[in-house]
């Protein structure tokens with residue numbers, strides 16, 4: 001069976017060879033295994049079930065949450081001569097009925113469905129009359145509570161599989177799998193973890209960086225001016241931010257498009273089209289934009305505000321440089337964004353998910369404060385163990401010298417201990433800088449020996465320094481309505497003088513020297 005795979009890739013899809021992981025995934029499916037395929041966005045996951053669908057008898061079911069993409073995917077298949085269709089809420093009752101009848105006649109090789117469809121007992125009944133060799137679960141992390149996009153309707157997939165007279169094999173596909181999510185997917189879909197196909201998450205043409213302590217708008221305008229020949233995406237946290245930035249960029253005569261969920265369908269489609277066809281060079285959008293878009297020449301992806309977690313970040317940033325050419329992924333960090341994200345999490349999630357989402361947010365904050373390789377930070381997050389510094393990111397190319405900040409670190413750590421290890425970052429910074437803030441005096445903190453020992457620094461700088469200590473695992477966070485900080489085991493070693501702490505000179509120093517003529 002497997003010998004047919006390469007000729008099919010060439011004849012139907014027009015590609016000369018497989019990409020990393022595709023062959024292995026196809027082989028695993030054709031052998032009859034339940035499998036999980038973890039590849040970065042743009043890695044070519046679709047081929048991993050489309051080719052088996054062509055080879056195996058019957059109709060492969062593809063479960064996908066992205067209704068807006070189904071039509072495009074199906075159209076693309078039909079164009080290359082593969083009979084396929086989709087059923088989702090965009091169809092009339094009659095259209096859906098007709099397609100189900102045709103599917104029962106075996107007229108399609110692939111049938112795309114939205115997970116909600118599986119909640120209908122009639123549809124499950126219909127499936128029993130189809131020959132189904134394979135079920136492809138796209139965006140499989142949606143099945144896991146630990147994932148960043150849990151969808152309860154995905155839980156119906158297990159029931160569907162159990163009810164089929166002939167057990168189809170399963171292939172789960174995702175771009176965002178932390179080890180915990182991966183384990184969850186395997187348990188829920190009965191996949192032997194040995195049948196995991198995971199391709200490197202490193203994107204060798206992307207260079208990551210984090211910009212701190214600068215005027216964001218000014219930075220952005222400079223950047224756009226320097227890169228005015230290139231296409232790029234700017235992600236903003238809210239619809240309002242998108243609208244404001246959009247108007248601002250228009251004033252600068254920049255050819256800009258915008259996209260967010262508050263716009264009408266028609267306008268959104270028009271704006272997306274303008275960007276995809278290079279009529280607009282800059283897309284300003286919320287995270288609603290980008291799922292499945294196939295534009296290869298995106299040269300940069302800038303996050304105006306902090307993304308809510310690493311999964312979302314890597315997915316969004318990963319839309320840059322799909323053509324393999326060097327591209328930049330930049331986060332413009334400002335500490336107040338953390339408050340905004342915390343607020344959004346507070347508003348939207350239940351108790352159990354909240355702690356977990358706050359932890360994910362903290363890792364995003366750590367990303368912004370680490371001084372090690374950013375690409376490595378990402379790879380470690382996704383569970384890759386053996387990595388090397390990329391040599392391209394903002395940290396790898398940072399030429400500022402490291403200075404010994406062990407003494408400052410000890411000041412902070414000992415202050416945290418003296419305060420009882422049950423207060424937040426900001427009040428700790430206020431105590432260290434000798435603030436006369438009401439809460440500080442009310443708690444009697446001005447009597448601590450560490451009160452004011454860093455008064456030559458601003459509260460903001462000390463706050464930043466505390467974030468840095470958190471990113472170095474010297475301080476840890478206890479999540480809750482108010483996050484509090486405590487000294488980690490590694491931090492205790494620093495207090496005991498058994499370990500030193502180094503930090504690059506602060507951004508302010510660099511700015512001054514840069515503006516020197």
Ligand code: ADP
Pocket residue numbers: 015016017018019022039040041042043044045046047294
């Ligand atoms: P994913 O679902 O992993 O994000 P897709 O399946 O949409 O990725 O594929 C991303 C792009 O790569 C598509 O444009 C696809 O046509 C292309 N592609 C997939 N496999 C190959 C291959 N073997 N050779 C060249 N291009 C490929």
Ligand code: ZN
Pocket residue numbers: 372373374375376389390391392393394395396
């Ligand atoms: Zn690096």
